[in-house]
Amino acid sequence: MTNATTSPNRKFKDAVYDQFARIGKAVAAPKRLELLDLLCQGPRTVEALAEQASLSVANTSQHLQILRAARLVDTEKRGLYVEYRLADDQVCQFFHALRSLAEDRLAEVDRVTRAYLNERGAMDAVEGDELLRRVRGGEVTVLDVRPAEEYRAGHIPGALSVPLSELKKRIAELPKRREIVAYCRGPYCVMAIEAVEVLRKKGFRAHRMEQGVVDWRARGWRVEEGEEAAS
Amino acid sequence: MTNATTSPNRKFKDAVYDQFARIGKAVAAPKRLELLDLLCQGPRTVEALAEQASLSVANTSQHLQILRAARLVDTEKRGLYVEYRLADDQVCQFFHALRSLAEDRLAEVDRVTRAYLNERGAMDAVEGDELLRRVRGGEVTVLDVRPAEEYRAGHIPGALSVPLSELKKRIAELPKRREIVAYCRGPYCVMAIEAVEVLRKKGFRAHRMEQGVVDWRARGWRVEEGEEAAS
DNA sequence: GCACTATTCAAGTACTCGGTTGACTGAATG
DNA sequence: CATTCAGTCAACCGAGTACTTGAATAGTGC
Incomplete structure (x- = not known):
């Protein structure tokens, strides 16, 4: 089938999908999604994000750096604090596309929220x-x-x-x-x-x-x- | 901060974001994205997908089952074959949202394709x-x-x-x-x-x-x- | 019944990832 | 100049993941 030395076509495709998967990996962890959701509301410092997502500061910082490596968020130094913000409005839209896909396709989302509200x-x-x-x-x-x-x-x-x-x-x-x-x-x-x-x-x-x-x-x-x- | 017994609010949020992350995890692997891309073109059997994505059949089957567990694809038994298809048109749209997010935010995508075309x-x-x-x-x-x-x-x-x-x-x-x-x-x-x-x-x-x-x-x-x- | 085929399952391995802990950097503040 | 504070880095562990290999489970055609 595929011979030992992978064809240049294959290499190209693998490289492209690897890039796409960078975005996928960035949104594969629940805590990173929570951070993105928070950032959709507006910029925040690491500490604020950590508190609101119930994470340690170190852990939050690491997650944020993964998001930054995927170019989903940007940082800006503001005096003593580092402010994280979404890199683009498209990111917020993407998060919401993911969210509504989950709401539509995964019955569990509805189940969980109903249970909580009850x-x-x-x-x-x-x-x-x-x-x-x-x-x-x-x-x-x-x-x-x-x-x-x-x-x-x-x-x-x-x-x-x-x-x-x-x-x-x-x-x-x-x-x-x-x-x-x-x-x-x-x-x-x-x-x-x-x-x-x-x-x-x-x-x-x-x-x-x-x-x-x-x-x-x-x-x-x-x-x-x-x-x-x-x- | 958060006391030993997590608050019910926290539990709820964790449960919800865990669900969202099911979608994220499903699109975190390059090969699964390639399979989704292929399925956007139309339904296919496992074998066909395996060949077109340069994967072993067993491995393809496993990836497809992960996609199915995330409710992104559906199966239909057609005689001897199992036909996989996107569960919904929204999935295709979501894939394309991810793709264009990657194209817009990750300069590497452009770099890789230019290199290949050259x-x-x-x-x-x-x-x-x-x-x-x-x-x-x-x-x-x-x-x-x-x-x-x-x-x-x-x-x-x-x-x-x-x-x-x-x-x-x-x-x-x-x-x-x-x-x-x-x-x-x-x-x-x-x-x-x-x-x-x-x-x-x-x-x-x-x-x-x-x-x-x-x-x-x-x-x-x-x-x-x-x-x-x-x- | 039998052989054949498409797909799935199970077990094993190398690797990656999320989270913790503790040390480190670099800019204010006293 | 030492201290404080926000944030990051490094090392580590347990859990999870991608892929392989080989066996098991349907359906089909004889």
Whole structure:
């Protein structure tokens, strides 16, 4: 079949697919996918990434260097810190293509999330597009419960920034009568779930929106940057 | 930081990213990417895949089972053979997203292909969109040099099926005056390159089109199926 | 039944990968 | 100038992976 000395065609193909596999290998580890997901929300330091992905700093650094070797992320030295960011918007899109491929093809993804939501006490069914419509129409108070930096890097127009960690302190600021919709990083981020739990306990009418800023942007809708208007 | 007993949030996230990584792991091996690429052209038996990817049958079977476990491919028993096919069109799209990410981000891909083309004797620069326009306009004779089954599974409208293996025999069928454009599986498939070499040696005006059927379809253009009209 | 074929399974080996630990670099800060 | 802090590097271990070889499991045709 293939003779002992591999043909130049074969060599070429092997070389090309080896290159493609560099991308594949980079996204073959769950923790690297988690890091990519976080970086889709905006740039971050190694330490921040390590904490948010529950990794040691050394380990995080190594994963990031693998991602950098695959040219998926870039670094920038900012004073004492090293800031990691996605190398290109295409990377974020690719991550989301991978994610939705997994959602569509692997029934386990759905199973796992359902199990988790059940365990947390039967979250109501997400209302999907109807909820999005009301958010867009400004019919509800929209809460961005992510850390303030991520809000600054981009948020849904009109959303208030109330990081989950500050929610209890600042709960008095929120309008009691109006319906509240909380969102965070996306469908697999649990901050909005917790926020809704807190809000409901205090008597608010609160819902969780699965979509994050990235999904919002993917639909071609406008994303606002910077601080919110002074209240 | 994270206490000994991992929080349920962490467990959930780990479980979710583990699932995503199943897709990642599936595309982490160059040979599996090559198999996926081949399957993008149409269904095939294990043996055919093994031969075209220069793998042993047993090894091919194992790779295919990994792809199947990730739900990227499906099997169908056809008499004595097992036919493997992509589980969904989304898989093909995902493969192409990965490929173009690699092309855009990894300079090595370009370097490797240039080196190969040079070695083969300075292929002329591909003319890209201008060539595509002429192909669409029917201004040239279009040659599909892939094996006949692949032609049948889908080809560029109006293209003639002349598998590379039969080209020398059937070269008399081709119109001598008209310009010929040959295509095969895509930019990293070498059959069209070889076809053009043969044609030029025989005095034809021949060019290679980088794009394959998949790229054609990705642009939203019509793809024809089945045999060519009797000549 | 029998031989034949396409594919899969099982076991073994060399290699790679993820993660830990601890030392190291290089830029502020006292 | 020593200290502190963010991040990286190096060495190591256990688990996993790609590929080979040889046996086992279907279907087909006689």
